[in-house]
Amino acid sequence: MINKASKVLLEVKNLKAEVGGVEILKGVDLTVRAGEVHAIMGINGSGKSTFSKVLAGHPDYTVTGGQASFEGQDLFSLEPEQRARAGIFLAFQYPVEIPGVSNSALLRLAYNTLQTERGLEELDPLEFDDLIQEKIKVVEMDPSFLGRSVNEGFSGGEKKRNEILQMAVLAPKLAILDETDSGLDIDALRIVAKGVNSLLSSDNAVVMVTHYQRLLNYIVPDYVHVMDGGRIVRTGGKELALELEARGYDWLRAAA
Amino acid sequence: MNLTQKNLTREQCFEQLLLGKTVKSTGWLENIRVEALAHARILNFPSVRHDDWRFTDLSQLYLHGFQPVDSFARLTLDDIRQWLIPGAIRLVFVDGCYAAELSDLKHAGAGVVVTSLAERLGDRQVESSFGRYAPYKQDAFVALNTNFFEDGSWVHVTGEVARPIQLLHVASKREVSSAIYSRNMVVVEPFSRATVIEDYVGLEGGTYFTNAVTEVVLKNDAQLQHIRVQREDKDAFHIGHCTVEAGKNSVYAATSLAFGARVSRHALHIVQQGEGAEMHLNGLALVAGRQIADTHTQVDHAAPRGKSIQLHKCIADSSAHAIFSGKIIVHTGAAGTDSVQSSRNLLLSDKARIDTQPQLEIFNDDVSCKHGATIGQIDAGALFFLKSRGLTEERARNLLTHAFAAEIIDKIPVPALVESLSKTILERMGGLST
Numbered sequence: 001m002i003n004k005a006s007k008v009l010l011e012v013k014n015l016k017a018e019v020g021g022v023e024i025l026k027g028v029d030l031t032v033r034a035g036e037v038h039a040i041m042g043i044n045g046s047g048k049s050t051f052s053k054v055l056a057g058h059p060d061y062t063v064t065g066g067q068a069s070f071e072g073q074d075l076f077s078l079e080p081e082q083r084a085r086a087g088i089f090l091a092f093q094y095p096v097e098i099p100g101v102s103n104s105a106l107l108r109l110a111y112n113t114l115q116t117e118r119g120l121e122e123l124d125p126l127e128f129d130d131l132i133q134e135k136i137k138v139v140e141m142d143p144s145f146l147g148r149s150v151n152e153g154f155s156g157g158e159k160k161r162n163e164i165l166q167m168a169v170l171a172p173k174l175a176i177l178d179e180t181d182s183g184l185d186i187d188a189l190r191i192v193a194k195g196v197n198s199l200l201s202s203d204n205a206v207v208m209v210t211h212y213q214r215l216l217n218y219i220v221p222d223y224v225h226v227m228d229g230g231r232i233v234r235t236g237g238k239e240l241a242l243e244l245e246a247r248g249y250d251w252l253r254a255a256a
Numbered sequence: 257m258n259l260t261q262k263n264l265t266r267e268q269c270f271e272q273l274l275l276g277k278t279v280k281s282t283g284w285l286e287n288i289r290v291e292a293l294a295h296a297r298i299l300n301f302p303s304v305r306h307d308d309w310r311f312t313d314l315s316q317l318y319l320h321g322f323q324p325v326d327s328f329a330r331l332t333l334d335d336i337r338q339w340l341i342p343g344a345i346r347l348v349f350v351d352g353c354y355a356a357e358l359s360d361l362k363h364a365g366a367g368v369v370v371t372s373l374a375e376r377l378g379d380r381q382v383e384s385s386f387g388r389y390a391p392y393k394q395d396a397f398v399a400l401n402t403n404f405f406e407d408g409s410w411v412h413v414t415g416e417v418a419r420p421i422q423l424l425h426v427a428s429k430r431e432v433s434s435a436i437y438s439r440n441m442v443v444v445e446p447f448s449r450a451t452v453i454e455d456y457v458g459l460e461g462g463t464y465f466t467n468a469v470t471e472v473v474l475k476n477d478a479q480l481q482h483i484r485v486q487r488e489d490k491d492a493f494h495i496g497h498c499t500v501e502a503g504k505n506s507v508y509a510a511t512s513l514a515f516g517a518r519v520s521r522h523a524l525h526i527v528q529q530g531e532g533a534e535m536h537l538n539g540l541a542l543v544a545g546r547q548i549a550d551t552h553t554q555v556d557h558a559a560p561r562g563k564s565i566q567l568h569k570c571i572a573d574s575s576a577h578a579i580f581s582g583k584i585i586v587h588t589g590a591a592g593t594d595s596v597q598s599s600r601n602l603l604l605s606d607k608a609r610i611d612t613q614p615q616l617e618i619f620n621d622d623v624s625c626k627h628g629a630t631i632g633q634i635d636a637g638a639l640f641f642l643k644s645r646g647l648t649e650e651r652a653r654n655l656l657t658h659a660f661a662a663e664i665i666d667k668i669p670v671p672a673l674v675e676s677l678s679k680t681i682l683e684r685m686g687g688l689s690t
Contacts, residue, residue: 057640057643058640059640080640080643080644081646081647081649083644084643084645084646089644095641096635098638098641099659099663100658100663100666101656106642106655109651113645113646113647113651114646149659170645
């Protein structure tokens with residue numbers, strides 16, 4: 001939902017970043033306001049996944065130029081955990097398995113960390129259980145997954161649903177979904193999309209990084225950006241995604 | 257000569273220990289003691305040239321002149337409450353002496369005898385088992401223990417015992433560096449089953465040397481869960497030895513944990529004497545600061561169709577040093593042996609060190625033996641994931657370290673102990689992350 005009057009959450013200007021000495025992002029500009037849904041599309045290697053990781057503060061990537069601010073605060077002066085506490089959430093393309101840490105324990109630890117940050121009361125295990133029982137309905141997850149180690153032995157779809165469960169619990173202002181649709185069958189995709197849609201409000205925003213138009217049938221974007229060669233080369237509405245689906249990416253590259 | 261000052265040599269330290277208080281006993285035990293002392297004199301302390309000790313730096317231990325414990329320290333239940341396991345059958349020893357008033361034997365009913373060893377020396381069962389397994393003719397520490405121990409535990413299992421049996425060895429806080437000898441003897445009769453927890457703890461603020469020896473006999477079809485917890489005080493030294501003889505179709509499940517002490521070593525030697533014996537060995541050493549923790553295990557598959565599954569983990573932070581040596585020997589005739597050994601290690605700092613040495617010796621065909629070792633650091637991907645969920649670096653590292661340890665701890669079938677150990681680990685890690 002586009003509302004030009006709503007608050008700017010994320011403002012990225014001429015962002016440049018490299019990994020292992022190779023420049024991947026070569027000047028990205030993006031403005032995200034509260035209430036908006038953005039899709040960033042592009043071929044493999046275009047830099048779209050790098051962009052999401054740089055925003056979350058992944059240590060493998062070095063910012064070499066440009067600025068990014070989150071609610072007016074310099075993003076790059078913040079550690080990853082400070083960004084999370086400020087309200088940024090990254091749903092991982094490849095969710096990490098953590099043997100020995102139960103899903104519910106991690107969720108409660110993360111939730112209480114944010115509660116403390118927001119000056120709110122921490123929840124004890126019983127109170128948290130009430131909350132989590134509500135939240136797992138969002139992603140239609142079996143409660144037995146709560147007691148299991150984080151992502152250990154989960155299928156691809158279960159891992160992605162688990163990411164959205166974390167998003168539901170942490171209630172971020174800006175959720176960045178890094179290829180959340182990859183590796184999902186159609187049923188899982190529908191569940192994940194339904195979960196994300198149920199979390200959208202006029203106060204938060206979503207940036208979806210995706211290769212395929214398919215996801216956008218379920219989570220309808222306000223803006224579609226096409227990334228190529230480390231830059232956003234075209235921005236349009238949801239119809240741009242359909243055009244990409246029909247014509248591929250080559251015509252854009254030729255035009256650029 | 258009575259050396260109490262620090263900075264002794266290896267020889268002086270040994271001489272000082274030989275001056276320990278002579279414990280008078282009669283008959284069969286006196287003969288063993290005399291023999292043990294004679295062997296101790298011959299054996300002397302091992303040096304790093306000794307192959308079994310080449311990674312283990314005992315020089316810090318040798319600096320001290322350890323005095324015998326000559327008076328009984330009166331502790332109260334409040335002093336040791338943090339280590340008590342609710343509902344357990346409990347023997348408590350303070351500085352190697354039996355503390356009846358701290359022990360709790362009211363649950364030791366039918367199926368088990370749990371008593372002070374010294375009170376039971378007239379028992380034919382004790383006489384026929386004691387000293388038969390511990391290598392007091394080969395190992396100087398075992399020899400010293402055998403000569404100087406005053407008391408210990410006697411656990412005789414003749415049925416199915418549901419409650420855990422805790423053998424709590426407490427070091428009191430003493431003015432002088434003290435030598436403490438702990439001794440345990442566990443015999444499990446056929447078709448009997450029990451859970452035994454050997455627990456070594458120390459009150460804060462003393463330098464002492466615990467020398468612990470345990471002998472375990474599993475008769476045919478016997479089952480034992482044997483948990484050994486070394487959570488001595490930080491300036492302590494701890495050298496332990498446990499020998500297990502496993503009979504036909506017996507099941508021995510052991511967990512050995514090393515958290516405490518400045519320098520510690522535990523040697524576990526299991527001989528599968530009867531065919532079809534099965535064992536599960538789990539181990540964890542968690543060290544920081546300048547701690548040294550050494551775990552040596554040896555499994556002798558001496559009969560057909562034996563099974564051994566072993567997982568040992570070391571976690572070392574700061575300038576600590578952890579050592580694991582795991583030897584598996586499949587003897588001639590031990591056909592159909594099935595053995596898996598895995599050593600997994602976590603280095604938390606650039607200055608920490610872990611030596612792991614899996615060794616397989618196979619003198620037989622028709623066996624399946626697998627072993628593997630890994631050494632790694634905290635997974636950077638997992639660390640970033642946790643930080644991206646709002647956890648601080650410290651919190652995230654502690655969580656991952658705890659999770660690495662939890663794989664061993666969580667398998668212990670005594671929930672109250674799991675909880676208490678989890679707390680111990682988190683406390684140690686609080687110290688680790690600085």
